[in-house]
Amino acid sequence: HTDNAGVLTADLYVDCTGFSAQLIGNACNVPFVDKSDILFVDSALVVQLPYEDKYTPIPCFTKSTAQEAGWIWDIGLSERRGVGYVYSSQYSSIEQAESVLREYLGKAAEEISFRHIPMKVGYREKSWQGNCVAIGLSSGFVEPLEATGLLMFDATARMLAECFPANTDVMPLVANRYNQRVSNAWNRVIDFIKLHYVTAKRMDTPFWVDNKNEISIPDSLKEHLELWRYHIPTAYDFTSTLEFFNLENYLYVLYGSDFESKLKMTLNDEEERLFSEMTDKLDKQVTLLKSQLLPHRELIERIKLYGIQLN
Known part of the structure; x- marks a missing residue:
């Protein structure tokens, strides 16, 4: 039912209504699987800052800086910087978060205001229910670290197109397989994001301490980490074609964070x-x-x- 076009009907609906999930959530009543007990950050403060002049150097990478209750991204674009503080509302008030971001930005933040974005951390129990498929934020979101949302939304849109049913008789079978793959992909992404917090050496605030509490670490990640203390990760540890983060990604984080292993190797x-x-x-x-x-x-x-x- 629409305001301007009246009643519309279709064989299949794609829900692209963002966090509001108007179709998959409100119309189809598909439950939301909350993962904030694993990934704590659920809020963001964002701002766009113009450069002082057109000759300001642009970094060729995104700066990610750990803070007391989350982390700050700093992305250099041609005409401006995109900066945001992703934090947990359990460990910081919005006022404290603004103070942290202003301190990071220095003089550039004296007369600017930030946009506040609350985030729902998790995913829909099913992304395909009946004749409705959720793509994008209506399907789920964990956090912007490693641009996971972009990867998920691109892959699920492509999977929907390539697995589209030949007729409506097999739609339930296709939907069931689609849901299994999407849920598994979300959980593997959550493992990889959590890895960043678990391997970080910070222990100076409750946010970082609690991130290393075993209660907050998925069993699948705990199993990997225990194995990798004694065995170098291999490609055989990553068997799904829908795992966006594979061997090389894990090696970068593990050994870039000085993961403490008990490997014993001697060279002649x-x-x-x-x-x-x-x-x-x-x-x-x-x-x-x-x-x-x-x-x-x-x-x-x-x-x-x-x-x-x-x-």
Whole structure:
């Protein structure tokens, strides 16, 4: 029932109504699976900041800075910075969160206001109910770390298109498989996001302490971490084609965070020599490539003018 077009009917509806989940939640009454007991951050303060001048350097990466009750993202774009503080309302008031973000921004935050975004952490028990499929925030959301939402929404939209039923008779079968895959994908994403908090070395506030409490860690992640204390992760630990974060992603976080393992490996003289040669070669290659890279703003301007040059 619409305000302007009257009553509309269709064989299949796609719910893209965001957090409000007008169809999958309000019309189809599909329950929401709350995961805030695992991922604590449920609020965000966001702001857009223009550069002081057009020559301000642009970082070629997103800065993520841990704070007392969450973390701050800082993304350099061509004309401005996009900055936001993702925090847990259990561990910080909105006033305290604003204070943290203003302190991070310094003078740039003196006369600006922030937009506050509450977040529902979790996903729908079913993303496909009857003839309604939820795509995007109506299906679920965990948090913006590693841009998980973009990955999920792209993959589920593509899966819906590629698995679309040939006729309505098999729609329940397709829906059941779709729901199993989407729920599994959400849980694997939650494991990977939680990994960042579990392996972090911060223990200076209740937020970081509680993130390492075993009660808040999914059993699947606990099992992996226990195994990886004695065994290097392998591709066989990631068997689903809908796992967006696989071996390389976990290795980056585990060993970038100095994950404490109990691996015992000894190298003979020849292996030591080969290892030393390999690391020296990599160091030289990195040094060479760094000397050839353009500043990021200059690179972006060249791409605007000439496109991406492959040679």
